[in-house]
Amino acid sequence: MVAYTQVEHPPRRQLLSPLRSLIICLAGISLLLLLSLGFWTRFGENGGQWSSGGEEQRLVCYYATNDAHNLRLVDVPGDLCTHINIGPAFLDNSSLVLPADLQRVLRNDSISFRSAHPQVHQLLWIGGADSGEQFAHMVANHDRRKVFLRSLREVLRTYPSLDGIDLDWEFPSAYNEERMHFSQLLYEIRTEWRREKRDKDILSLAVAAPEGIAFYAYNIRELNLYADYVNLMSYDFHFYRKDMPFTGLNAPLYARPQEHSLMGTFNINYTVQWWLSNGLEPHRLVVGLPTYGHSFTLVNALNRRVGAPAQGYGRCGSLGFTTLSETCRCVGNFPNPVYSFDPEACSPYLSMLHEWISYENQTSIKCKASYVRNLNLGGIMVFSLNSDDLENACDLIRNWNGKPVFPLIQTVKEVLDGPKAGADQD
Ligand SMILES: *[C@@H]1O[C@H](CO)[C@@H](O)[C@H](O)[C@H]1NC(C)=O
Numbered sequence: 540m541v542a543y544t545q546v547e548h549p550p551r552r553q554l555l556s557p558l559r560s561l562i563i564c565l566a567g568i569s570l571l572l573l574l575s576l577g578f579w580t581r582f583g584e585n586g587g588q589w590s591s592g593g594e595e596q597r598l599v600c601y602y603a604t605n606d607a608h609n610l611r612l613v614d615v616p617g618d619l620c621t622h623i624n625i626g627p628a629f630l631d632n633s634s635l636v637l638p639a640d641l642q643r644v645l646r647n648d649s650i651s652f653r654s655a656h657p658q659v660h661q662l663l664w665i666g667g668a669d670s671g672e673q674f675a676h677m678v679a680n681h682d683r684r685k686v687f688l689r690s691l692r693e694v695l696r697t698y699p700s701l702d703g704i705d706l707d708w709e710f711p712s713a714y715n716e717e718r719m720h721f722s723q724l725l726y727e728i729r730t731e732w733r734r735e736k737r738d739k740d741i742l743s744l745a746v747a748a749p750e751g752i753a754f755y756a757y758n759i760r761e762l763n764l765y766a767d768y769v770n771l772m773s774y775d776f777h778f779y780r781k782d783m784p785f786t787g788l789n790a791p792l793y794a795r796p797q798e799h800s801l802m803g804t805f806n807i808n809y810t811v812q813w814w815l816s817n818g819l820e821p822h823r824l825v826v827g828l829p830t831y832g833h834s835f836t837l838v839n840a841l842n843r844r845v846g847a848p849a850q851g852y853g854r855c856g857s858l859g860f861t862t863l864s865e866t867c868r869c870v871g872n873f874p875n876p877v878y879s880f881d882p883e884a885c886s887p888y889l890s891m892l893h894e895w896i897s898y899e900n901q902t903s904i905k906c907k908a909s910y911v912r913n914l915n916l917g918g919i920m921v922f923s924l925n926s927d928d929l930e931n932a933c934d935l936i937r938n939w940n941g942k943p944v945f946p947l948i949q950t951v952k953e954v955l956d957g958p959k960a961g962a963d964q965d
Pocket residue numbers: 632686
């Protein structure tokens with residue numbers, strides 16, 4: 540069944556001075572009543588999920604329907620992800636807008652997937668990289684939030700295979716009280732869902748990793764109250780930018796020895812620790828890992844270290860994004876690829892002539908997934924199903940039958956399902 544059904548540990552109480560057994564018995568009964576009341580309250584608050592630390596962890600996978608030509612939802616194995624975020628849906632003048640391809644998936648594949656794999660949660664992914672202004676407009680006052688809530692109710696009624704939403708606002712700011720209004724929106728969604736008897740629906744958020752954004756964007760105490768969990772976008776720490784024209788790793792696990800101060804914060808470990816030390820409950824932290832890579836064009840083909848000067852996106856992939864299939868296929872177009880691995884970052888990179896790519900392979904994804912597993916967090920998010928090596932271009936799957944394969948996400952799943960390192964300590 541669902542991965543994270545756990546037993547909540549009530550606070551242990553000592554009954555001092557044992558009196559008559561009747562009193563103890565009555566006390567016991569009322570304590571039980573209190574605990575069960577407490578349980579139901581929390582059950583409601585947490586959208587139907589138990590709220591203590593977990594044995595099994597979520598594997599949250601994003602599925603992009605605007606890229607659906609390369610992958611159909613029904614081709615995703617039902618035992619791979621515990622949650623699938625399907626989208627993106629957008630906002631227009633505060634109302635939800637579902638593009639035609641998203642509607643098609645929700646009307647059809649999503650229903651088939653639900654009946655074949657009822658244990659997998661399907662969430663509507665709302666927003667994305669360019670969603671900042673539309674969210675800011677929508678949350679700004681009560682009337683607009685009401686418009687949103689009305690359109691959300693409509694969408695959830697229209698598409699019964701959905702059992703939650705993932706809000707991907709990139710990013711709220713402290714200006715114009717966006718952070719406060721965002722918390723208000725979350726509260727209003729919960730209140731609305733309680734009224735509609737949708738208490739079990741899941742409310743998750745995709746959140747920024749860099750502390751320079753996260754510090755201003757979120758009231759973490761309120762996220763603990765209203766969000767079931769947050770998907771930490773702990774990737775895109777480096778990609779080609781005109782104002783930072785250097786190669787860099789997409790999702791380094793730790794800082795490299797030569798990275799200090801600000802540069803030393805652009806890694807998974809730093810941002811995970813930042814979120815935890817700033818108060819996010821550990822079981823609500825779902826750590827994001829990429830399946831895609833970033834490509835760069837080197838200035839000098841002989842200077843191909845991490846941090847070498849770059850002059851643009853690479854030729855592999857598009858706009859500097861490469862799916863794992865694209866990375867492996869692209870390698871075939873070049874002579875003498877040079878494969879490297881950064882041990883601290885636990886990340887491979889490869890260069891060939893002027894092309895330079897930071898990507899993930901099974902070694903790096905295993906290493907990063909194990910890090911998350913051993914911290915007992917809320918699970919792992921993967922962006923995205925679409926950008927794994929669906930076409931087996933890297934030849935990681937033997938006896939391939941031609942159906943889409945997910946060697947990276949499969950590796951994540953094996954780590955989450957496997958034993959914890961140092962499990963004997965607890
Ligand atoms: C946005 O919605 C409001 C009411 O919900 C409406 O009055 C207004 O005309 C809309 N604006 C545009 C540009 O469609």
